[in-house]
Amino acid sequence: MTSSQHPDMPAFDFTDEDLQANYNHRITERQKQKALSHASDYIWLAKAGWDLFCIFAVVTLIEAQFVGFMVSCVLLNLPLTFIGLVERHKTMSNLRQARIELIEGYSVLYFNKFKRYSFFHWNLRNPETHGYTRCFLEIQGSAGIKFNITIPQYHALRDLQPYKVFYIPTVKYILSIEPLF
Numbered sequence: 001m002t003s004s005q006h007p008d009m010p011a012f013d014f015t016d017e018d019l020q021a022n023y024n025h026r027i028t029e030r031q032k033q034k035a036l037s038h039a040s041d042y043i044w045l046a047k048a049g050w051d052l053f054c055i056f057a058v059v060t061l062i063e064a065q066f067v068g069f070m071v072s073c074v075l076l077n078l079p080l081t082f083i084g085l086v087e088r089h090k091t092m093s094n095l096r097q098a099r100i101e102l103i104e105g106y107s108v109l110y111f112n113k114f115k116r117y118s119f120f121h122w123n124l125r126n127p128e129t130h131g132y133t134r135c136f137l138e139i140q141g142s143a144g145i146k147f148n149i150t151i152p153q154y155h156a157l158r159d160l161q162p163y164k165v166f167y168i169p170t171v172k173y174i175l176s177i178e179p180l181f
Contacts, residue, residue: 011156014176022100022166022176031175032095035168036088049077090170101169104180105139109159112136137174139165147172 014031021028027035053073094100112134135154137147147167149157157163162180167173 009156009177009179011150011152012174012177019166019176019178022102025100027095027100027168027175035091035095035171035173035175049073049080053077087171091168091173094168094170099169100166100175102164102166103139103142103145104164105141105162106160107157107163108138108140109154109157110136110138111154137165139163145172147174149174 013034018028018031021031056073135149135151137149137153137157139145147165157177164178164180166175166177168175
């Protein structure tokens with residue numbers, strides 16, 4: 001087995017060894033680390049919010065300012081912290097059980113359709129012109145299973161092509177993907 005990047009899907013960053021393990025219903029250590037870092041996305045956001053709360057608390061105490069700043073920070077940070085902890089717990093639970101699922105079918109690719117207002121006109125965001133656009137992969141007939149994917153992953157896939165996707169079920173995190181040509 002080689003540990004080089006899989007040649008068919010370099011944007012998804014998995015190896016032949018990862019794919020073989022997924023076929024055997026196992027998750028490699030490398031995939032576990034990537035899934036944990038993906039689950040920590042909300043954690044760093046909550047940490048940044050609590051850091052901001054601490055700064056406001058110090059400024060409020062030193063300057064004898066209105067406590068509304070601190071209260072608003074707490075109200076903002078509680079849901080972010082809760083979401084981060086729940087997402088991490090779901091991922092950890094699936095990784096402990098080494099639970100992965102497989103779905104096969106035709107891909108449906110799309111990106112968020114939010115509009116951006118410029119001074120002169122409205123225009124759609126798209127992956128070609130906006131680096132912060134959210135892209136999605138859905139497999140036809142999957143009862144609404146939708147995966148968040150990056151822009152390079154969006155460009156690596158082809159719409160209405162058959163794929164085999166190995167993923168962590170509760171957080172919809174793609175471990176490996178293989179074209180079925």
